[in-house]
Amino acid sequence: MFSIDTDTRISIFEGLQVQDIWEASRQLGFPSALWRLPHTNEIKLLISIHEGIRKCQPDLEKLSPGFIINTFQSQNDDEMLFLEGDIILTFSESNVLKTVQNRIGEEHSEVKRLISLAENIGSKQDATSPGTFFHLEKPENQDPAARFQRTVELAVSAIRQKQFKKVVLSRTKELGYSENFQPAEAFRKLSAVYPHAFISLVNLPEHNEMWLGASPELLVGQNAGGKFTTMSLAGTQSARNAAGEIVPKYDIRWNEKEIEEQAMVSRYIVECFKKIRLREYQETGPRTVLAGNLYHLRTDFEVDTIALNFPELASVMLKLLHPTSAVCGVPKKESLQFLTDVEGYDRSFYSGFLGPAQVGGETNLFVNLRTVRFKDGIATFFAGAGITEDSIPAKEWEETELKCETLLKVIAPTF
Numbered sequence: 001m002f003s004i005d006t007d008t009r010i011s012i013f014e015g016l017q018v019q020d021i022w023e024a025s026r027q028l029g030f031p032s033a034l035w036r037l038p039h040t041n042e043i044k045l046l047i048s049i050h051e052g053i054r055k056c057q058p059d060l061e062k063l064s065p066g067f068i069i070n071t072f073q074s075q076n077d078d079e080m081l082f083l084e085g086d087i088i089l090t091f092s093e094s095n096v097l098k099t100v101q102n103r104i105g106e107e108h109s110e111v112k113r114l115i116s117l118a119e120n121i122g123s124k125q126d127a128t129s130p131g132t133f134f135h136l137e138k139p140e141n142q143d144p145a146a147r148f149q150r151t152v153e154l155a156v157s158a159i160r161q162k163q164f165k166k167v168v169l170s171r172t173k174e175l176g177y178s179e180n181f182q183p184a185e186a187f188r189k190l191s192a193v194y195p196h197a198f199i200s201l202v203n204l205p206e207h208n209e210m211w212l213g214a215s216p217e218l219l220v221g222q223n224a225g226g227k228f229t230t231m232s233l234a235g236t237q238s239a240r241n242a243a244g245e246i247v248p249k250y251d252i253r254w255n256e257k258e259i260e261e262q263a264m265v266s267r268y269i270v271e272c273f274k275k276i277r278l279r280e281y282q283e284t285g286p287r288t289v290l291a292g293n294l295y296h297l298r299t300d301f302e303v304d305t306i307a308l309n310f311p312e313l314a315s316v317m318l319k320l321l322h323p324t325s326a327v328c329g330v331p332k333k334e335s336l337q338f339l340t341d342v343e344g345y346d347r348s349f350y351s352g353f354l355g356p357a358q359v360g361g362e363t364n365l366f367v368n369l370r371t372v373r374f375k376d377g378i379a380t381f382f383a384g385a386g387i388t389e390d391s392i393p394a395k396e397w398e399e400t401e402l403k404c405e406t407l408l409k410v411i412a413p414t415f
């Protein structure tokens with residue numbers, strides 16, 4: 001394995017737009033991922049040419065640079081999908097190519113095919129017509145709001161009967177999209193509007209689907225300096241008042257239901273640390289944080305893995321944390337069983353996790369939230385809400401609507 005870091009050398013990728021390389025890679029059926037980390041300007045595009053998508057163990061420190069995506073339900077350790085980073089390109093916000101890591105060389109026939117297709121697409125893509133969304137015809141007796149609210153009622157009564165304390169119920173919203181829809185253009189818009197979020201677009205040709213998202217929630221992070229981070233994020237309210245203006249953070253008040261709901265997630269993380277007898281963590285919060293059109297409560301956790309001589313902490317914590325009580329419930333086993341029995345659909349990669357592993361010596365895996373799947377002409381938006389004893393079904397439905405709007409308002413403003 002070798003990598004060329006062409007800060008100085010001119011690469012054959014030079015002069016190409018990130019969205020054209022993305023589109024060429026998609027048309028050629030290469031698994032690929034495009035992402036922008038929170039509060040950074042760099043956009044990374046990773047393309048798997050050789051290996052396609054393989055499954056891997058969650059031993060993060062042993063991986064070569066790549067991109068991980070995993071489902072909500074994954075039970076076994078070896079089910080994570082791994083996109084090998086054969087080519088990793090870094091672009092600035094203004095679409096200037098900054099670095100190229102190319103493990104297979106610029107002379108490789110597939111690389112040449114990619115470049116010539118990207119050049120060809122470049123002259124044809126029209127950013128002014130990035131595609132449209134439309135309503136799908138629904139069977140008459142379908143009322144998703146009523147159905148969701150019934151599941152909330154069931155959850156509340158199960159909680160009152162002490163079956164569990166919290167469960168995060170979710171649902172989907174489906175739209176059609178036109179053939180000329182440009183996912184990379186949607187990615188660009190989300191990156192511009194949500195600087196705080198992890199913006200990602202993943203192409204999984206073997207599943208014949210793409211996932212686009214703007215996640216506010218880090219699951220496991222490990223930086224090059226050995227700092228491990230995770231967070232508990234829960235409690236939701238609209239960030240806008242009736243006039244549509246953003247309410248200042250200091251005017252936000254939280255009620256008991258949301259404070260308790262988020263505290264359960266923090267306690268769950270602390271329990272995970274306890275299981276491995278780790279006491280040397282720093283806890284900051286909870287604080288009110290803006291996530292697009294919403295406010296959440298967030299507590300940050302940090303561990304210095306070098307001081308503790310614990311380089312594999314991220315892998316250990318990943319296994320313990322997922323799925324956290326921010327997307328599943330408390331206790332885990334009982335709430336997961338309830339979801340399996342009652343939720344009524346397969347979450348797939350929604351509320352699983354995704355992100356770059358060992359890219360630039362860092363791993364950043366986010367919970368796959370505020371996300372949409374594009375498959376067979378149907379765009380499926382996913383959203384959930386934490387249900388506790390005090391939940392009001394209509395309010396929980398409204399919360400899932402607001403969560404869907406995080407993406408809809410930007411990529412399909414007429415919906």
Ligand SMILES: C=C(O[C@@H]1C=C(C(=O)O)C=C[C@H]1O)C(=O)O
Pocket residue numbers: 168170217233234235236296326327369370382383384385386387403
């Ligand atoms: C489940 C989602 O979000 C999670 C649930 C939240 C809540 O219940 O308040 C808040 C943030 C996320 O941890 C989602 O966005 O679909």
